[in-house]
Amino acid sequence: MELLTVSNISKSYNAHQALDDISLSIPHQCIFGLLGPNGAGKTTLIRIINRIIRPDAGRVFLNGEEMTDGMVRKIGYLPEERGLYKKMKVAEQLLYLARLKGMSARDARRKIRFWLEKLELSIWWNKNIEDLSKGMAQKVQFIATVIHEPDLIILDEPFSGFDPVNADLIKNEILELRKNGSTVIFSTHRMESVEELCDDIAMINRSRKVLEGSKSEIRNRHRxxxxxxxxxxxxxxxxxxxxxxxxxxxxxxxxxxxxxxxxxxxxxxxxxxxxxxxxxxxxxxxxxxxxxxxxxxx
Amino acid sequence: MSQIPIIIQREYVSRVKKKSFLIASIFGPLFMAAVILFVVFITSKGVDQKNILVLDQSGYFTEDFVSTEEMLFEKAEGTEASAKDLMRNKGYYGLVYIPQFDLDHPGGYTFYSSSNPSLSIISKIEQVIDRRVEDLRLQQSGLDPVIISSFKVSTSLKTLNLSETGEETNSSSVAATIIGYLAAFMIYLFIFIYGAQCMRGVIEEKNTRIVEIILSSVKPFHLMIGKVIGIAGVGLTQFLIWMMVMFGVTTGVSAFFGMNQLSPASTAMTDPTQQGLSNEMVASALTSLGAIHMPMVVFSFLFYFVGGYVLYGALFAAVGSASDTDQDAQQFMLPVTIPLIASIISISAVLTDPNGSIAFWMSMIPFTSPVIMMVRVPFGVASWELVASMFFLIGGFLFTLWVAGRIYRVGILTHGTKVNWKTLARWFMTSA
The missing domain is CATH 3.30.70 (Alpha-Beta Plaits)
Incomplete structure (x- = not known):
């Protein structure tokens, strides 16, 4: 069974059609590339999956069940436009975001310790976000996305702004998350960044899906x-x-x-x-x- | 829904922990106490005592000019010209010149002064002369001075409220006015301070772009409600701290002043009858304070504070969601706060007639009721009016929360768009 099924989603803002009858199916435990140029409608689609906005038509299923508000807890979302409270401490901030995702304070604290250690941020736990470098803040954002062990992780342009070292670190984390059973959606307009990571891809252009399938199958088809x-x-x-x-x-x-x-x-x-x-x-x-x-x- | 308490907690704790909150908690009441002390000091000191010469050539006014806190009278001898010289050379403020006059045709008195005298100085001097002339003329007509003085009365009107059941209670206009004004002004101040905090909080979330991360776990409306309620808690906490500090400060101050009033030095120079009168006034103000239903005032204050803040806080949050910067927010601030400003302006009209139609309607309309009803409550308001007003306020803030929520959920994700009223209306109409 597919982990996520998007069926016949349409959305328009005023006169502008942002998504036109988009359907996707994303298998379990894969890294899925959602590709397309800027303005193609990727972020709109991701916001619909996250139930931040509602589609005009179409439905979204997670694990075969139609999505409800409560089910967003099974998703971890790293938006393209992302930030944190500047005047809040690293650990406090993570605790807040984890609890909003439904974790108990106790579990959250344990996981925060684990992740801060893993990404070498332990000594920064009691620092305000504004005192962190941009790369460190991005690591904190990444932790906030995955801390509640979501089934589905959605990363919108994850590497924009990351330095090469951090980008590599995050890449390895993504691969490890997949190995541990998570499914990752990866949205980007920089195709070369997904070449090596993705198992399956879908391409969106001008609010329509133009291509979908496994990466190797698509490449073979285009030989x-x-x-x-x-x-x-x-x-x-x-x-x-x-x-x-x-x-x-x-x-x-x-x-x-x-x-x-x-x-x-x-x-x-x-x-x-x-x-x-x-x-x-x-x-x-x-x-x-x-x-x-x-x-x-x- | 289950996330709202978590949001409230964050909004509350992150603000209460700030240094600025601590500073405002301590220095706010100290500042207000300083202002009150200053006013008390100015009024208790009154105006500078003025040295005034009295040249009485008629011989009628041997002991009528009694010094007060305002005026220190000194007898002068000689001619009008020499008294004028004395006044100028010795730096006296003024000179009352009473020439010889015929009791049947009194007149010809002059007051010389170095600058324009105040109306109260003139009327007091006139009063002294009138009284004395009246007495003299009554004596001339053959009345015994003892009888004359026994005719004299000094009136102090006792005011009582007669309730429908026939119960009499002390009425308390002065105390009610002071309490009503203070409470209304506090509500006005708090709505502004904490409404603006609400707005800035929304703009911060929008600018740092954390909002999209939060919105992937929480409904926009829940985030807005959590923020509004959390900040209301901050306001209440601040208020409670202020009250405690104020209570401490005023208890200390009144103990100090009470002792001061008893000391003979401060009363020696003043007119004993006047002193008695002012003590009587203080005493009556204190007893009438008991006539104000204080628990009701406190309850109403808390209700109108929270209700009024939520009503405006929601609108401030909507304004914040439509703005990328504080400057952007300015254009919407004025229209949103006009009813609040209108109610502050109307306070004096409401005070002149606390149960008139302006007072009634403005305390029913939820946009003005928090301030106006607080002015009226210390005077006593019919229960049905209070219940209706509170009911409308609840309806009012549910309405603004609904309107604000619809604008907020679109605005919070919109960046870099020039927003005007038409845009807001379109967001409001958008289905999702």
């Missing part, structure tokens, strides 16, 4: 039979072999993208290439998510 070849010598267009780009590398090597619709398998193409040049490297060029996205919205 064009193009190969990247590094070689020495002169490569000419011959027969069915088409060269789409060529660039000089160091050490007298040249890199080209080649394609041969007549070839049954890579070996046939490789044989044709060997006849012309000295091949140093040969690999299939599988399109990146970014390229797939761009080709889909064109």
């Amino acid at each position: 064009t039979g193009t190969y990247q070849v590094d070689f020495k010598g002169q490569l000419q267009t011959s027969g069915k072999v088409k060269i789409s780009s060529m660039e000089a590398l160091e050490g007298g090597l040249t890199r080209a993208l080649v394609k041969d619709p007549s070839a049954q398998n890579p070996n046939q193409l490789l044989q044709k290439l060997i006849e012309q040049v000295e091949v140093h490297g040969f690999a299939e060029k599988i399109p990146s998510i970014n390229e797939i996205f761009i080709s889909n919205v064109k």
Whole structure:
């Protein structure tokens, strides 16, 4: 069964249609990339899942049950526009947010200690947020998102503003959370950041869903039979072999993208290439998510 | 719903723990006590005592000019011109010149002064002369001075409230006025201070962007209610602390002043009859204080304080949700607070006629009732009026909470939009 099912959600603000009949299904224990350019409607969809705003039409199910207000406790949400009370102490703030998520004060304190230690913030527990660096404040926000051990974690543009060290730290935490049974929705317009993390993706463009599926399946589906070849010598267009780009590398090597619709398998193409040049490297060029996205919205 | 107490707790604790709360708790009443002391000091001291020469050429006024706190009389001899010189050279404030005059046609008195004399000085001097001339003329007509003095009366009106059941109680206009005014002003002040705190709290949550994190656990309306109630608790706590500090300070001060009044030095120079009169007034004010139903005043104060604050606090929260900065909020502040300002302005009209129609209607309308009803309660208000007014106030704040909640839930997530009244109306109408 799916963890989260979004069915036929529509939402409009005044004359602007923010979401147009969006349906998604997100399996258990996966990292799900919700992709799309700025203004596509990602944040609106996330707010609807979190019941911060209500859709005009459509329904949301968590674990097969239609969402109610009480069920938002099973979700942890890190908004894109996020902040904390500046004049509140780190531990107090976490305790407050955890209790709002329904945790008992006792459980919350235990988990706060655990997470502050894990993210190396222990000595800061009694400091005001305004005394923390931006990176440390972001770690606190991350703790607030996951402290109540939600089934579903929604991270809206989680890496915007994170320095590379912290971004890496958070990436590892996300992977660990999935290993421990959580499902993560990951919303971003920076496709390259999800390339390695996501299992499944959906793309939204101009309030409509344009693509959905597992990352590998989507990438396979968008294969064009193009190969990247590094070689020495002169490569000419011959027969069915088409060269789409060529660039000089160091050490007298040249890199080209080649394609041969007549070839049954890579070996046939490789044989044709060997006849012309000295091949140093040969690999299939599988399109990146970014390229797939761009080709889909064109 | 279960999260509202957690929100109330945070809003309350985070404010009460602040240093500014402690400072306001201690220095607020001290400041007010200082103001009251200053007023008491000024009024008890009265005006500077003025040295006034009396040149009586008629010989009628041998002992009529008795010094008071206001005026110190000194007899002068000689001619009018020499007395004028004396006044100028010795720095006297004024000179009462009474020439020889015919008792049948009294007149020709002059008051010279170094600056324009106050009306009270003139009327007091006139009074002294009139009384003496009256006495002399009565004596001239053959009446015994003893009989004359026995005719003299000094009236002090005793005022009593006659209730419908025929019970008589001391009426207490002076005390009721003071208590009503103070209570009304406190409510006005508290609504403003804590309403503004409510607004700033909302703007803070909006600006720091913590609001979206909170809204993923809590309904916007619950967050707003929690904030409004939490801050009401801060206001009540502050009020209780003020009352305790004030009580301590006033007890101390009145003990000090009470002792001072008994000391002979301060009364030596003053007119004994006047002193007696003012003591009598103090005594009557004190007994009439007993006529005011104090538990009712305290209960009403707490009710109108909370009710009025919630009514306006909700509106202030809505204003905060529509603003990115304090400056943005200014444009909505004035219209929201106009009824409050109108009620403060109307207090004097209500005091002149505490049971008139202005007083009645303004204490029924929930936007003005917290201030106006507090003015009226010390004078005694019919129970049905009080119940109706409280009922309307509850209805009023439920209404403003509802309106504010609808604006708040949209405003709190809207950034960087120029908001005007039309926008607010549109947010109010939005379905979700």
